Amino acid sequence: MTAAQRPRVFLAGIVTETNTFSPIPTGARDFDVIRRVEEFAEGSDLAAIRDAVEVRGWELTFGLSATAQPAGLTVRRAYEDLRAELLDALRAAAPVDLVLLPLHGAMVAQGYDDCEGDLIEAVRQVVGEDVTIGVELDLHCHLTERMVAHADVIVIYQEYPHTDMATRAVELVDLCAEALKGAIVPTMAIFDLEMMGLYPTTSEPMRSYVDSMRRAEGTGGVLSLSLAHGFPWGDVPECGARMLAITDGDTDGAQRAAEAWGRRFYDLRDEVTLRPVPMEEAIERALAAPRGPVVLADQADNAGGGAPGDSTVVLRRLLERGVSDAGLAMIWDPVAVSLANAAGAGATLSLRLGGKMGAASGDPLDVEAHVIGVIDAMKQRWPQKEGAIMSPCGDAVALRIQGVDVIVASRRTQVFSPDVWTNFGIDPRAKRLLVVKSAQHFHAGFAPIASEIVYMAAPGAVAVDLDQVPYERVDRERYPWVEDPLPPR
Ligand SMILES: [Zn+2]
Structure with missing residues (x-):
């Protein structure tokens, strides 16, 4: 891409949250699929991304956005067909400079514990190493190593209720814009908190925690902070709360920030965990x-x-x-x-x-x-x-x-x-x-x-009482948490 060229952006998503215990299958017909920018719901993260891309004068190609109400395991064929359509649209749009993927992060299909990790990796294989991939996730995601390995920038909602979907989408575009210019080299690290629960951000001390996390973004070399809360009704081995930090080219700094903010949250585990x-x-x-x-x-x-x-x-x-x-x-x-x-x-x-x-x-x-x-x-x-x-x-x-x-x-x-x-x-x-x-x-x-x-x-x-959830693959010895302090890493 030369300075005279308009950056080309590809936008697409497959979004659902999978309750692996639910008896309701998620099939192809359960996905509402839109394929035209005109169909974006105002106020949505898609609309926010569209506006942020247009205001920069970038060229936007929209593949599809498929959304299903959370239910049970996604049928393998449904996921594979949507993935194939997305990748075909991406190949048709190529070459692109930036891929933006608003996803959920807790989608599980038959044969796929980590649909988003699989999808991001597949997108990476199509576009190669030089194209920036930016991903937005719901905080009820299973933030996996595979997602982090194949994306350049991941930004997760910080509010529960999710009142900041559009705000976080714009922040994702901002970071990707800096990366495209070569002004930053986004460098991500995650820290596994080894805890599981529901954490509304409307009451203390969660409210203050989120506010301080937001104040820390853009300071001390930390570009972005996201707390993945995890989704307790997904029976997958990589689960629970994980802290994500992004720095500008500083791997150690990202690791330190993720660990520091993660430990700070872990210390609040008794107070922040919802007990109905x-x-x-x-x-x-x-x-x-x-x-x-x-x-x-x-x-x-x-x-x-x-x-x-x-x-x-x-x-x-x-x-x-x-x-x-x-x-x-x-x-x-x-x-x-x-x-x-x-x-x-x-x-x-x-x-x-x-x-x-x-x-x-x-x-x-x-x-x-x-x-x-x-x-x-x-x-x-x-x-x-x-x-x-x-x-x-x-x-x-x-x-x-x-x-x-x-x-x-x-x-x-x-x-x-x-x-x-x-x-x-x-x-x-x-x-x-x-x-x-x-x-x-x-x-x-x-x-x-x-x-x-x-x-x-x-x-x-x-x-919400996780002792009642019949996990088979989640390690019950480790979750909802181990009372001893997190071991040093
Ligand atoms: Zn959520």
Whole structure:
């Protein structure tokens, strides 16, 4: 590339998070595939990358972006076909100067423990050693040695909920731009913390840790810092939290920074690890609260972690207890949606609701449901630092079941926003308690209206108590952590 030439950029991604314990296979048809820049969702990392590339006057070629809702193992053929399409598009775009890959980092397919490592290596084989490869990952990734070996720059979200996807994408482009100019030689190192858990960044001391990590970026020779939290429901040997540091050509410095920041996080392990409240206690707490709405996160049925999203366990308990002035969202049940849709708003009908996907979903509930409203192709906002992404819920209905306003959707997805109620004209602020099927991404949307947020440990498919997770390949002697201090390296 000469100075007079515009750098040529290739952009593509294959994105899903694999819960290896989930009974729901991830097949070719589960991927939403876009192939045109015009289809980028505003507010997304793809749109942010497009803008950052265009503002520099670079030439952008977009291959494809395939995204599937987290579920079980990806079918081998589905992954291999998407990989082949991506690599074909890359070959067609060649020669390029920069490849940008917004990925997830915890995708597992039949025969592939580390899809992203495999993909990055395959891209490297196509473009050769001289082309810069920049990768953005979700912090719930299994950050592997293979990914680091074949990429030049990896930048991982720092916020959970992930409100910084676009921000981090721009930072990735910035670093790659410096590398293209020859102004820096990005040099990465990782440090394995040998710990596993969920670490929301909205409460202390995690909040301060992330803030100090951000302040350290760009100082003391450290260009970028990323904490890969890991994804606890992926039963793969390379797992858990890992710290990534990038310096300018300084291998020892990168290793030192990764280790220092990693050890600092390890020292916080007791305080930062999420310990949810048992279901009965969580409901008690909500009912005893002086005012609402208390938001109970049904973490174990979070579709975003690969759970079915059709568990009836919490709803059954609310109905048994005669709880009123409550809301619960969203149950995945396309059949119930179509029946309620046919009956129409204002109707009352008998429904067999939820509990279909497996033992972890509980039994179906037989209810008398009053249809408050029906919405085709409903969307909810997913709050980001700069605006929001409109996230699809499929067709949705609002049902009043005894005193609980239940949202049922035809698309399996978690709750990001109070929109899921307000779309139907239901005011969630007027409720005593709101149950949201989500682990943490609900937080940005609900914190402004919640009187209190309780992380609830109901029984379910993605139990946050890791002692309940039936690992076979994760080393149970080492995880969730070893109480002795990390050995010196
Ligand atoms: Zn995530």
